Amino acid sequence: MRKDLRNLKYVFNPKSIAVIGASENPDKLGNVILKNLVDGGYEGKIYPVNPKYEELLGHKCYPKVGSIKKHVDLAIFAVPAPIIPKLAEECGKNGVKGIVVLSAGFGETGKTKLEEKLGKIVLKHGMAMIGPNCLGVMNPEKRVDSIFFPFYKSGRPRVGEISLITQSGAVGTCIADLASYYNVGFSKFVSYGNATTISESDLLEHLGKDSKTKQILLYLEGTKDGKKLLGALEKVNPKKPVIALKAGKSRAAGEAAKSHTGNLAGNYLAYQAAFRESKVIEVDSVVELFYVANMFSQARPKGKRVGVLTDGGGLGVLTADAIEECGMELAEFSKKTSKKLRKSLPHYVNITNPLDIVADSGTDAYRKAIRAMMEDSSIDSIVVIVLFQAPAVDSRIIDVLVKESDRRKKPVVVVAVGGEYTKENRRVLDSYGVPTYGSPDAAIKTLKKFTEYSLFHKKKK
């Protein structure tokens, strides 16, 4: 195995970080990154590097990496592209294990020679390099964070099981920010930009072996080695679900992708074939990438039969539509379940799927209905629609949903459409591991992908 790939572990779990180009000017990247490490509570050693300063944010500042005189695991570069090869050389000579190069101005702007030169230097020293032209890495558990976006603008996810590999920093940020908003946890985040020496495939294999990563999200515009990517997907996906979004599908978008990270987007059909062959879950949008990952907190469904519970009739009808349209199935309640529901629910409730307990039923009816559906083996997954606006629904519903959704048995997902009050309740549910969706079609489309993955990998066993 290449030495730089072995050193990838130091990029995600460094014991010490040097910030090359650290600054006291809040408009500079080198300031935001240093501040984020300090404020974010990174517990390893922090070494600001800049000949201009003696001290920055309470940390001694060094004129160059060579003058630190202590071991440096990771160096984060926030300096102009042209001077980076020289500084990287110095890092290599001083035993730095990994570098993150945030700066743009390499292959994506035509400076391919500069990029090649940098690549040779890092490989010579066996340094793991992320970038250039990227946001770098984040590891919430270790508070490693090279994202140069301020905390107040871009939330950081809590510690969790999802890892994200993204070619676009912007897309990565959007997903991490959404995850933070819904309190969904992340294990590792890596925005790899131009992928000069370490590619998406290398990162897939690395995180495939990472014990703290349970699902992997992949945002991809283009790869330099399609065969290697297919190999990595086939190796990793059966063990850990990979959820992929390919951008630059169309001709025009492909050109945009090229000027973005300097990579050819290639023929989309080839990617699609690779995703199908490796049974990777392919999604169509940024938010869907997040939606699908979030559903993996649930038990894997054993089939396509969906039970639907609602306190708003129209939303039940729309959910039934979505289920039939996308090839899932509306479950038929077993006789036992029907009897149980008839006995325990108010007389005006029709015992049928979707089960509409109507707006006045409230928390208790939800509890009874979920419990009955949970025990019915003719139901594979449960979609619970909550009209939080209804007077009979109060916040105890959250307690019921969290308690009754037995994550070892079958998945429970929640649909709630609305404004402030609804969104706040959704966030609470998500933070307790009950995935919520803002529309019936989003929930069902996601459930379908989750179910397909689960059924394929069940069959294989």
Next chain:
Amino acid sequence: MRKDLRNLKYVFNPKSIAVIGASENPDKLGNVILKNLVDGGYEGKIYPVNPKYEELLGHKCYPKVGSIKKHVDLAIFAVPAPIIPKLAEECGKNGVKGIVVLSAGFGETGKTKLEEKLGKIVLKHGMAMIGPNCLGVMNPEKRVDSIFFPFYKSGRPRVGEISLITQSGAVGTCIADLASYYNVGFSKFVSYGNATTISESDLLEHLGKDSKTKQILLYLEGTKDGKKLLGALEKVNPKKPVIALKAGKSRAAGEAAKSHTGNLAGNYLAYQAAFRESKVIEVDSVVELFYVANMFSQARPKGKRVGVLTDGGGLGVLTADAIEECGMELAEFSKKTSKKLRKSLPHYVNITNPLDIVADSGTDAYRKAIRAMMEDSSIDSIVVIVLFQAPAVDSRIIDVLVKESDRRKKPVVVVAVGGEYTKENRRVLDSYGVPTYGSPDAAIKTLKKFTEYSLFHKKKK
């Protein structure tokens, strides 16, 4: 014209409202409705009706409608179904012009005779009846509000130009709540439930003539008179865009719809044909209903060519994908525009569409780029992607977007994906009439429908 249809105006603009079944018990509908009228600031006369009380929420309470002795325009019923025909008869005798029957327990639960009886009574007296089994009406301008959902759970939209006709109260609530969250204005809201005497077609024609309604949203499960519906759509849609969502498309969903409002969902293909024939904008989901309506605040595009501006490369690539996939076109900048952009934007910006001004450019680059695109006649609409997380973007961007988007010239829509900070900024933009979307595909799909409607109605002139 039927007398009850003429009296519809009193339902939306009553000078006095009686609440039949008003209560001091906060768990009762009759309490929530009375409270909402009082707290919501309804300026007409309010008459609580309930023999149990002398006074409720500071208003004299009457034992029955007959004892009010003053003119009552609208009576809202929050009492059990069986006693409603008798009370409606009394309303009729006392000159009430319209009634809203919120109560369920009619045709949708098999009590068709009770519903027929009620229908005959209201027609005999020429009273306009909304319902039964509905949420009734809302007119933000007049603070008329029969929605029995508390304010803190379900936001009420501000005064605006969108009217909503919905068969499902739950779906209507979700849309109104979303509108309130994004500060998008509404003119009238009507949840018509079982449509015993007044149907969706009657409401379409009524609001088609309402000078304060500029767009109409229609959520429909089934109609009793398809021919009449087609006629109403053909009449209204060319003057005021109608945006329709048909639920109960599939067999199973159709059955759910029947037990919901007692109406057959019918064959979806017939509805689809009617929507096509009348050139109504058909949407696929609740949120899309809201999305499309929101875009009508913008100028109508003259063609399909979209200019894309972004500070996050990956989001630009995804937007280009969405444009090509749905049959819109990526505009080609005119030579003049390209020159202007080359001159005014930083050297590292590639002058191409999507125009990626990258994360460090900020507000000033946005202003220049939007201005140039606004003047380029080879661009029909502008999609501005804002990565609010980027350090260079500050809240001045909102000022630029509001000022530079000239709503007489061409539409400008904003895409912003992310958590708390991003969502708050989106809300501000929406409240200034710049429509925002949480993902590129949602924005482009909406823009496509908006463009199609605009082009069809341009051609006709």
